[in-house]
Amino acid sequence: MPPLLIAAFLITALLYASVGFGGGSTYNALLVLSGADYRVMPLIALVCNMIVVCGGIWRFARTGDLSAxxxxxxxxxxxxxxxIGGRTPISETFFVGVLGGALLLSGIRLTFQKRESEPVPRHDSTRRIHPILSTSLGGAIxxxxxxxxxxxxxxxxxxxxxxxxxxxxxxxxxxxxxxxxNSFSGLAGQLMKLQDMALLSEAAPYWSLPIAVLIGGQAGSWLASYKLKPDLIRRLTALLILYVAARLLWRWTGMI
Structure with a gap:
């Protein structure tokens, strides 16, 4: 396993964990740029995703911000x-295109995300979303x-x-x-798909990446807990995402 890829996963986990996310899209993108088989990338990314995001959930549950x-x-x-999505085979062109678009959206969102120090809105300023709309949006996402x-x-x-x-x-x-x-659910679908395609063993050489994101995720959670310039961390994360998105979308244009 290239040390540079391991370091990239560690840094990505640190940055994403510090802002409360897992980093699955960026893990996938890094694997694409490293030349890995695109069919096993989601499996690796989802495992790393779950490892990192657990720290954020624990932190938000302690502060009372989490409402399941x-x-x-x-x-x-x-x-x-x-x-169903994890179970469905897709083409490499579709995979890279959607992934690049997701990263671009993520980078833009982080760039313009509101500061946590902004005044908390009144209870009546938040909107109640109709269950049918919530269910439809959740299913599509x-x-x-x-x-x-x-x-x-x-x-x-x-x-x-x-x-x-x-x-x-x-x-x-x-x-x-x-x-x-959803990472758990998607992972179950990916495992079944890869088993059917006899590709499950192809993910074994990447065993060091979950260890890297575990270390990076813990470091990121520590940064978030001590509130070390969260706006600076957010901007650095956005820059990383936008850079990877640009490289991925450039590669995608050569595939279509």
């Missing part, structure tokens, strides 16, 4: 949809996330911001839980 009950309508459809092997937080967070679902910290907490649950 309010998120339930989104999860009701996203969980089975993520499994879950399916797309399962197809490319990510947790879906980078799709969910902008939707929740647009709908004024809650405060920035509440949305980050909801996204973290959404990522964890």
């Amino acid at each position: 009950r309010r998120l339930l309508p989104f999860l009701a459809a996203s969980v089975p949809a993520a499994w 879950g399916l797309l996330s399962g197809l490319v092997g990510i947790g879906g937080g980078i799709f969910l967070a902008p939707v929740l911001y647009f709908m004024r679902w809650g405060t920035p910290r509440q949305i980050a907490a909801a996204s973290s839980l959404f990522i964890l649950v």
Whole structure:
């Protein structure tokens, strides 16, 4: 395993964990740029995703920002949809294109994300979302996330911001839980797909990457806990994501 790839995973986990996300899309992108087989990338990325995001969920649960009950309508459809997406074979062109677009969206969202120090909105300033709309959105995000092997937080967070679902910290907490649950579901689908295709063993050489993100995720959670210039960390994360997105989309243009 190239030491540079291990270091890149560690740094990515550190940055993502510090802002409450898992980093699945960037792990996939790094694997694409390293020349790995695209069919096993989602499996590796989802495992790393779950390792990193657990720290954020624990942190948000302690601060009281996590509300699983309010998120339930989104999860009701996203969980089975993520499994279906993970189980479905896709082309490399589709995989790289959607992944590049997801990274671009994530980088832009982090660039313009509200500061956590902003005044907390009144309870009546948050909107109640109709369960049918929540379920439909959750299903669509879950399916797309399962197809490319990510947790879906980078799709969910902008939707929740647009709908004024809650405060920035509440949305980050909801996204973290959404990522964890859908990563489990997507991983189950990916395992079944790879087993059917006799490709499961191809992921074995990447065993060191989950260890790297465990270390990086713990470091990122420590940074977040001690509030070491969160805005600077967020900007650095956005720059990393946008750079990787640009490289990935450039590669995608040569594939279409």
